[in-house]
Amino acid sequence: MREIRPRTVLVGIVERIADPADARGKYVRYTEKGLLALRDGERVKQEIETRYIARIGPDRFAALMDALRLLDSNQASISV
Numbered sequence: 435m436r437e438i439r440p441r442t443v444l445v446g447i448v449e450r451i452a453d454p455a456d457a458r459g460k461y462v463r464y465t466e467k468g469l470l471a472l473r474d475g476e477r478v479k480q481e482i483e484t485r486y487i488a489r490i491g492p493d494r495f496a497a498l499m500d501a502l503r504l505l506d507s508n509q510a511s512i513s514v
Contacts, residue, residue: 447471 442448447468453459464472487495
């Protein structure tokens with residue numbers, strides 16, 4: 435199970451709610467503020483990608499994204 439960072443709760447990005455089926459359990463869900471932040475982040479990401487595609491072209495951008503995914507997958511397999 436992933437640990438929810440307390441700061442995300444404190445700043446109102448997510449909220450913990452009781453699991454009605456298990457008094458010990460909690461659900462974590464995005465608040466309206468958190469959903470707005472996700473949407474805004476996606477919009478900014480799309481703007482950046484559009485600018486990069488305009489600069490290097492769609493084929494190079496696709497290759498860049500493939501290379502970054504490969505680096506990320508390799509990083510996940512490295513134990514520290």
